[in-house]
Amino acid sequence: MEQLAKYKIVFWDFDGVILDSNKIRTEGFRVVLKNYSIDAVEKLIEFHEINGGLSRYVKFDFFFKKILNQEPDKEVIAGLCDEFSKIMRELLSNRDYLIADTNSYIKQFYKDQVFYITSGSDQEELRYLCEQLGIQDYFKGIFGSPTPKNVNVATVIESNRLLKSDCCLIGDSINDKEAADANNIEFVGYNFI
Numbered sequence: 001m002e003q004l005a006k007y008k009i010v011f012w013d014f015d016g017v018i019l020d021s022n023k024i025r026t027e028g029f030r031v032v033l034k035n036y037s038i039d040a041v042e043k044l045i046e047f048h049e050i051n052g053g054l055s056r057y058v059k060f061d062f063f064f065k066k067i068l069n070q071e072p073d074k075e076v077i078a079g080l081c082d083e084f085s086k087i088m089r090e091l092l093s094n095r096d097y098l099i100a101d102t103n104s105y106i107k108q109f110y111k112d113q114v115f116y117i118t119s120g121s122d123q124e125e126l127r128y129l130c131e132q133l134g135i136q137d138y139f140k141g142i143f144g145s146p147t148p149k150n151v152n153v154a155t156v157i158e159s160n161r162l163l164k165s166d167c168c169l170i171g172d173s174i175n176d177k178e179a180a181d182a183n184n185i186e187f188v189g190y191n192f193i
Contacts, residue, residue: 003188004105004170007113009162011153011180013171014119014126014144016052017190018106018135020097022172025088032083033063043067053175055120055145056081085125093132102190103135110138117142118152120175150179157183 004010015021029048033041044063051059060080064072106115115138119126123144130136143152153169156162169180170188180187 004113004168005109007168007186008166009114009116009168011116011118011156011167011169011185012102012106012139013053013149013169013173013176013190014117014121014129016172017170018099018102018117019092019129019133020099021088021092022049022052024091024097028084028087028091029059031087032080036068040067051175052173053120053149053171053179055148056084056122057146058120081122085122088121088125089128089132092129095133098133098135106135106138115139116156117144118149118156118169118179119144120149121145123147148179149175150182153179153183153185157185 012018015025026045026048029044030041033044040063044059044067047062048059057077060077061072064070064077117126117130117139121144123142123146126144127136127142130139130142136142141156143156157164157167164183164185167183168186168188169176169183170190171177171179172190172192177187177189177192
């Protein structure tokens with residue numbers, strides 16, 4: 001974490017970086033897709049685990065288009081997203097899931113650096129979880145889907161006229177690295193393979 005001290009602005013991914021939630025989110029997909037074939041759901045799980053930083057909207061769209069070979073019904077996807085969000089709000093409001101080293105750093109340095117959350121998780125759910133977890137005040141902004149992460153990062157940089165050399169994005173997935181690369185800012189991997 002010491003390498004982050006040189007940046008004035010840090011964009012934090014949420015799942016797997018601030019909150020140990022990846023396994024719970026994976027199970028959430030299994031629960032909301034329980035009426036579909038196990039093989040199809042497991043293909044989605046594989047896609048989800050490779051693309052952790054993508055939003056559920058993209059993942060459900062992929063599920064219908066690429067796995068089931070169906071034109072996705074927007075109302076069905078909206079219903080799945082709502083059900084998924086209800087489950088996540090209930091299960092992820094537990095402070096025991098906060099990742100200790102990350103949250104220790106955030107609490108120690110939020111007055112010295114400017115922190116944002118940029119996540120593939122649903123924005124309203126993300127803000128709710130941060131409030132329930134008592135961490136919302138450490139961040140200047142909390143941004144999530146349906147707006148893609150790279151767009152949220154670009155919007156913050158442009159609207160605040162930030163120097164890209166002052167910024168980094170810390171994340172745990174290839175999608176996080178792609179969002180950093182798309183904005184020409186440094187990427188710092190956290191449990192990144």
